[in-house]
Amino acid sequence: MLSTQSIPVVRATLPAVGASLSSITELFYRRMFEERPELLRTLFNRANQANGTQREALAGAVAAFATTLVERPGERPDAILGRIAHKHASLGITPDQYTLVGRHLLGAVGEILGDAVTPEVAAAWDEVYWLMANALIAIEARLYAEAGVENGAVWYDMEIAERTEESVDAASFELRRPDGRPTEPFTPGQYVSVQVELPDGARQIRQYSLSTAPARKTWRITVKRERSADGRVPEGEVSSWLHAHARPGDIVKVSLPFGDLALPEGDSPLLLASAGIGITPMLSMLDHLADASSERRVTVVHADRSPAHHAHRLELDDLVGRLPHATLHLWYESPQEPVMPHIHEGWADVTRLTLPEGDVSAFLCGPPAFMRGVRSDLLTQGLSPKDIHYEVFGPDLWLSK
Ligand SMILES: Cc1cc2nc3c(=O)[nH]c(=O)nc-3n(C[C@H](O)[C@H](O)[C@H](O)COP(=O)(O)OP(=O)(O)OC[C@H]3O[C@@H](n4cnc5c(N)ncnc54)[C@H](O)[C@@H]3O)c2cc1C
Ligand code: HEM
Numbered sequence: 001m002l003s004t005q006s007i008p009v010v011r012a013t014l015p016a017v018g019a020s021l022s023s024i025t026e027l028f029y030r031r032m033f034e035e036r037p038e039l040l041r042t043l044f045n046r047a048n049q050a051n052g053t054q055r056e057a058l059a060g061a062v063a064a065f066a067t068t069l070v071e072r073p074g075e076r077p078d079a080i081l082g083r084i085a086h087k088h089a090s091l092g093i094t095p096d097q098y099t100l101v102g103r104h105l106l107g108a109v110g111e112i113l114g115d116a117v118t119p120e121v122a123a124a125w126d127e128v129y130w131l132m133a134n135a136l137i138a139i140e141a142r143l144y145a146e147a148g149v150e151n152g153a154v155w156y157d158m159e160i161a162e163r164t165e166e167s168v169d170a171a172s173f174e175l176r177r178p179d180g181r182p183t184e185p186f187t188p189g190q191y192v193s194v195q196v197e198l199p200d201g202a203r204q205i206r207q208y209s210l211s212t213a214p215a216r217k218t219w220r221i222t223v224k225r226e227r228s229a230d231g232r233v234p235e236g237e238v239s240s241w242l243h244a245h246a247r248p249g250d251i252v253k254v255s256l257p258f259g260d261l262a263l264p265e266g267d268s269p270l271l272l273a274s275a276g277i278g279i280t281p282m283l284s285m286l287d288h289l290a291d292a293s294s295e296r297r298v299t300v301v302h303a304d305r306s307p308a309h310h311a312h313r314l315e316l317d318d319l320v321g322r323l324p325h326a327t328l329h330l331w332y333e334s335p336q337e338p339v340m341p342h343i344h345e346g347w348a349d350v351t352r353l354t355l356p357e358g359d360v361s362a363f364l365c366g367p368p369a370f371m372r373g374v375r376s377d378l379l380t381q382g383l384s385p386k387d388i389h390y391e392v393f394g395p396d397l398w399l400s401k
Contacts, residue, residue, distance in 0.1 A: 002069045002127060009124035011070040013116070017125070018066075020112050021059035028108040029055055032100065041202040043091065047237065048395055057395035065132050078135055082260045083396055085139035090193040090258040091205060092152035093140060098133040105129060147184070147256045155195070158254040160246055161218055170277060170311035171243055172211065172222040175254060183219050186210055186257035188284040189363070189391070192221065193255040196241050206238040209280040209365075209391070210257060211312070213287035219254075222311055224277035261363065261391050263288070269297040269356035273374045275348065275366030276304055281391055282365065283312055283319070290322040297356040298326040303348035303370060306334040329353060350377045364390040368397070 002010060017024070029049060033040045040046055048054035061084060068077040109125055110117045117125075144151055162174040177183060191209040198204055208221035225243045226236025246252065263270070263285055272282040279302055289296060300320055304310040310332070320328040331348040339345060344352075348370065362378055364371045371390050378388055 001073060002124075002131065006124035006127045007070055007073070009120055010066060010128060013113075013121055013124070014063075014066055014070060016113060016116060017109065018063050021063055022055065024105070024108045024112050025055035025059045025062075026052075027112060028058075028105045031108060032104040035104070036100070043205065045206065046202070046204065047234075051233075053395045053397060056397055060397060062128075062132070066128050069128065069131070077132075078139065081132070081135055081139060085136050085143060086258040086260050087207070088136065089140050089143040089147075089154065090191065090207060090255045092154045092255065094152040095137045095141075098137060102126075102129050102133060143258060147258075149256065154193075154255040154258075155253050156256070157251050158219070160248050160250045160252065163246065163248055166222055166311040167313070168308050169227065170222055170224045172220055172311075173242070173246060175219040175221065175252070176217070178251060182217065184256055186214050186219075187259075187262050188213065188288040189261035189263065189281045190257040190259035190284075191281075191391075192219065192257050194221070194238070194242075195253045196238050198237055198241060204238050207393075209259070209284065211280040211283045213284060213291050215288070215291050219257075222277065222280050222283075224311070259391070261389055263363075264361050267294075267296050269299070269358050269360045271299045271301070271350075271355065271360050271362040271378070273301040273348070273350065273362065273364050273366070275302070275370040276309070277311065278365035278367070278370070278391070278393065279311060279316065280365075282363065283315065285363070286316070286319040286323070286326075289326075290319050294323060295325060296323075297358075298323055299353060299355060299360075300326060300328045301331075301348055301350055301353070301374070302328075303331040303366070304333075306332050306336050308336065348374065350374055351381065355381060355383075360387060362388045364388065365393070368392065 040049060045054065061080060064080050065077050068075055068080070106122065106126055106129060110122060141151070147154065157178055158175040159178040160173050161176045164172045166172050191207045193205050193207050195203050195205045208223060210219050211222045212220045223239050223242050226239045228235040261281060272285060274282045282300070286300070289298065300316070302310070302316065307313060317328065320326045328342055330343045331346060332343065333346065335343055335345050360383060362383060364374055375388055379385065
């Protein structure tokens with residue numbers, strides 16, 4: 001909770017700081033990487049730096065946190081922080097790193113806002129930063145403790161046991177512990193971070209959702225190759241590297257599983273809506289439900305460009321078939337084959353579905369435009385915002401929009 005003397009100062013300066021957050025976060029990363037260039041090569045995602053999405057996500061999170069502190073002081077702003085803490089934990093971020101980040105972030109506030117940053121203003125924003133940092137450090141400490149590891153020690157060698165081409169642009173990789181020990185438990189919907197060493201010597205890290213049930217002996221990730229559609233943007237570094245080089249028998253560095261997407265316990269109905277490679281967390285949830293012979297009512301919606309682009313198409317059919325009260329609804333931009341009753345042409349339209357009675361929990365994963373559309377449709381159909389959960393396959397920009 002912010003101190004009484006800082007509340008009016010933060011409230012008065014929030015509009016100015018908020019309006020400049022984009023320049024502040026841009027300068028923050030520039031200054032931090034000038035001092036510690038290795039962080040950009042070995043820890044941060046350099047595509048997200050180049051395309052600006054990471055600084056946008058940081059700006060959105062800081063603005064949301066500060067706004068909560070001054071507008072709703074009784075509310076714990078931790079809800080905003082869960083996703084960030086899980087991402088940090090999957091990267092092995094440690095408490096000492098917060099001092100470096102705080103110095104550069106607060107330095108950038110001073111540099112951008114100039115004389116407006118009096119000692120009183122600087123002290124108030126220092127307090128905001130450390131409230132946020134300490135809340136993140138606490139959640140991350142809990143996540144490390146639950147995973148049974150020391151601060152940040154989340155990386156393990158994993159061996160690729162099998163590779164399967166799952167669609168025209170996605171391949172799956174089964175991962176096992178080289179020492180034969182069982183893989184760590186996780187909850188369906190969680191992801192791991194994977195690091196690869198690229199030809200220029202940089203180590204880059206990306207997240208991949210686990211795409212089978214936790215009960216399997218191995219983990220599986222499914223990676224879509226990010227191609228350069230029109231030559232204007234480079235092809236994806238890590239996904240292309242994995243597609244070109246990763247083979248059975250190879251050892252890759254993989255983190256323990258993290259992520260705050262979690263199926264509610266009980267027998268309430270579920271709606272799982274995915275598009276493209278967003279199918280991966282849904283597969284894990286469905287595999288888990290099928291393993292448990294679940295009687296839950298599950299509405300599965302998936303949208304894709306065509307059946308050839310639809311990774312794990314037959315597996316999805318099979319999983320839905322194993323659940324007595326699950327229905328499958330597919331949308332393809334180009335169906336390419338005779339359309340069956342559950343296959344539709346065009347963009348996914350959940351307003352055409354009759355949702356089960358009861359408190360439906362919805363899980364969305366796919367491109368932001370897809371998730372926004374489905375979310376609006378579900379709200380119109382009477383779902384409560386608290387029951388709509390989502391995973392974004394990149395920095396979460398929902399807070400900043
Ligand atoms: C929680 C989570 C779970 C995920 N699960 C999965 C999963 O199950 N399967 C999966 O395939 N992916 C998943 N992802 C996405 C994955 O982590 C990677 O983001 C994805 O593989 C692309 O990484 P890349 O290194 O290939 O591309 P990057 O090199 O990171 O590039 C990403 C995009 O940025 C563009 N770009 C790069 N440089 C620039 C520039 N200078 N200017 C403009 N644009 C630029 C690229 O063209 C590309 O389109 C997940 C992400 C998260 C956060
Ligand atoms: C109060 C301090 C911090 C805040 C508010 C913050 C905020 C964020 C946010 C919003 C994201 C994006 C999460 C997502 O949606 O995926 C993120 C990711 C990340 N953070 Fe932090 N962070 C802080 C401290 C740190 C520290 C101390 C480090 C270590 C140097 C760090 C390293 C990273 C990295 C490497 C990523 C992933 C970047 C990417 O994938 O592009 N952060 N952080």
